Amino acid sequence: MVEILLVPLITAFISDIFIKNKRLVWFLFLISNGYILYKLYSLYGKWDLTYILNTDYQIFGAKLSLGLSNNPLGWYFAFFSAVVTLVIAIFSIGFNTNSKGNVAPIWMLIIFANLGIFYAADWITFFMMWELMGWTSFFAITNGNTKALDGAKYYLALSLLGGSSMLIAILLLGAYTKTFIIITSAYRLIQLFNLAEGVFTTILLLFIMAFFIKSAIFPFYMWPSKVYAVGPEDYIAFMSSVMIKYGIYPMAIFIVPVIGNLQLPKIFNAGNWMQYFIGYLGALSAVVGTLLAMFQTDMKKLFAYSSVANMGYILLGFASMSIVGFEGSLFHVVNHIVLKAAIFLSLAAVVYRTGESEMHKLGGLVYKMPITFLTFLFGIIAAAGIPPLNGFGSKWMIIQALMEKKMVVLVISMVFASTGAFMYLFRALVSIFLGQLPERYKDVKEVPYTMSIPMIIMMGLMLLIGVVPGVVMKPLTIALDALGYKVDIATWTTLSSSFKNATIDLKIVFYMFAMGIVVAALMYLFGNKSETIPQHDNYTAGENPIEWGVDADKFNYSYSFYQPFKEMFDPLFERISIDRFFSSIGKNFEYISPTIQGLYKRGEGAVLLFSIGVLLFILGGWIL
């Protein structure tokens, strides 16, 4: 049980020593990830395994003990993230042959923290791993790249803020429930809630804040776009797929069961205020994430906002507080891990070959990089939630659960976001892969096998989960069953739902789509042939853009693709910018800083300040 944590730690240490030898380090990285996956596979079903480390450290009058346990839900998260991590690890070997920095050792530490978070039995262990993940990811993002500092700093500040709020929550929870064990503290919190309602509500809100920061839920939705745009692409694939789920996991094991069992007054007979709080924040992230994704010109930023929207869907499923919604959310976690990893791997492949991530500067890569194109296509079909691939089933379950609970506003926002997803996904596809190939990319080749094979595996995974959702749903339902939820063990290809006669068989859906593809192929083969024209032919009206002082790229149709749509929503985003609010806090601190430095630089006020201090004492000692 412990070796699963020791292996990444030791690997991190060894690869730190041999950091100059890239081949060895990335090979070790792959081996280690393979071992973790194998070990996780062997841990399946052994839910009683625990490991306790007793310390002499005393807090709240009791000795602290740190523990790990094979929690079924933790296993579920850890296993599927390990699968995707292994695929990314294969990709990294090829991707990093020419890269400048070497992110492997710090990435291995993050994997250590990753497993620690999913396997922690008590809050202190959880917090230790959580904070470790926070600062290591700062170094992984910057990776010695000066340009990455601003985004990474933003992420770090938010992450430390979340850590602080979680520390307060954990310590209050520990002091009031007399335990740090996650499961026990949840039970006691439910029992004791009415005794100290204010404190426990504060605890829950502080926890929720920490988790929302890490999962980029509404008020904290900006960091992915800042971070994903600058980090090393292969690591970002891991971050956008696996790391953004760290906030979801504790929501699933702690917040959702607790809020579901609290005896709070209900609003409209549908749910209590906390449920609505989570739901509306989820809905806001889904809508805001979708809108912002449409307006991006950088492809990595676009998919960063798409992640925000997807985290919103997961929260919507949680907010329904029904078992179908819960299953749907957890299913969507895995779906999102797989599809986001696939999309980011294909983006990494594009960046690897072209060095460009602005979409209007790309185009037509479908002819040059067919496998990358196919992966991306599969990824966006899955992300849009179109049936033969994964992503459909989970959204379907979440919407059903919300409908059943009559949370109509949330359903509307989810449908809006899913529809909007078509807009930005299609736009990305068109801008990057379709259209015409710019002159400068005439010599671009498909990526080497080490990178194309992982992408093919990802395609296979998406199709597999899409057609046979049982590969995910079976372990999930078994894990939930082991945790004591009343669930039916899922079958291989059908998805049950909360309504009568709404069970669907994805096998049949797949056959229908396969027929559709055959028909489309026939139409392509026997239809009219296409005609090729030069790229800047049709929209500059004979003028040379250079003479007008503008770049030809700016006239590309994929620059400001949704301009009219953007103008429609601009007033909203002009006026309300959470991003600007958070940055201004940081800026204000930076403005005060020189003032304080000046205080220490000049000495005129030294004795004056001294006297003020003494005066304060005298006032405090006698008058107060």
Place this chain on the structure above:
Amino acid sequence: MNSIVFLVVIPIIAAFLSLFLGKVNKLIAYIVTIFNLSFSIVVLVSGKIPFNVAIGGWRAPYGINFVVSDITIFFLLLINVAAVLSLTTIKEHMEYQFYAFYFILLAATNGMVLTGDIFNFYLFTELTTFAIGGLVAYKRDRLATGASLKYLILSSTASTFSLAAIGLIYKTLGTLNFADIASKISNLNKASLSLILILFISSMLVELKIFPFNIWVVKAYDASIPAVNLFLHGMVSTAGVYGAIRILLMVFSKNSIMLSQSSNIANILILLAFITVIISEIGALTEKNLIKVLAFSSMAQLGIFLFGISLGNYEALKGAFYIVISNYFAKFVMFIVAKNYSVIAGSRNYEDMKGLGRKYPGLAIAFTISALSLMGMPFFAGFWGKLSIVGNALLMDKIAIIGVIIILISSVIEGVYYLRISHTFFSDGNIQDTKLSRINCVLPIILAAVILIIGIYPNSIENIIWTMINEIQNTPEKYIQVILPLK
């Protein structure tokens, strides 16, 4: 164990001799410092702790006495280890003034920790002030002289206050002995106690670098040579911390409770503590001079320490000890790294140190570990301190909760500026072809490893800290009766 006076006497003799010895001074300095360190270790392992030495045979309440208890020996070791480690960073030739002042500083800081008499304590504090004033000014430029003067002015203002406090104590209680004061303090009326505390604490906060009294800190660090930075951090601050623990928690606390929550002094100390923390962290946020950043951050750490001891809770006090230990090691690492890197980069601006972390990764990693420890990240020593202090402060009254929130916010700021510096070390940069001997990297790595060990395995230090807290908890049996056995 009458020979304990050697710890003070030998450095003073050496200070006198150093005026005549010229080039041998360096050797003498090593010999004397290592003697002090090994003598402290001998005392530690001799098993005679606690014991009391009456100087000149004058028994306790009447004469001056040196006391060695668990807390004393712990701080004695910290100070002497700091002295040895700081000496190792001196590579170039130093003139006799430097060594003379250094020996005085060594004697004075050892004396501050050993003495059991409040007036004697005051004298040693004055001696420290005087020595540091000389050491800061050793660079002999405009900045150094200014910084030194500033420090001297503030310290002498402070010492006036403490002299007044001592006079008041003598007037009201008729004694100057720590143990005697501690046993009689409950007879004192509230107003006199408040006045004495106000006067004494305000003088002590100068050494503790707490906000309205710490205007000297940044300039003094910036103006002095690296070894003096380490003296200031490792010896003077540590002695100041000892003074705070001994005098606030053991001498001036009624009925062996710590500064109780009900008293306003404790509340004001909490207030000043978290103001110090937030002000120094914000000050460090945009500072480019690495030494100044470290100076700001050391004020913040002492602010957290003061917050911990003012809460009046033994677990929070334990956290404060962890903070002291973590800060002690971490700042050592950071000052040494700053020194080495600034020598290579030719400037103290950390932005000029780009890429040095790639060439000398050991130093940069040690710096990062220390920074993470100061931020209170888990797996590093500072985490256990933060956990204890925050956890216990949350269960206190409103002012403590506000303090916790402010301290956590400032730890976010601290994280941002420290990790930005670490990132700068590891980023691409043009490195000049300067050679840094690998030996310079060994010491920071060892100290960083200590931080890591304490962080991963808190048992290593937990029991030592509890022994010291035990002494504070049972002041009458463990301290007063050692000195005044008749009672």
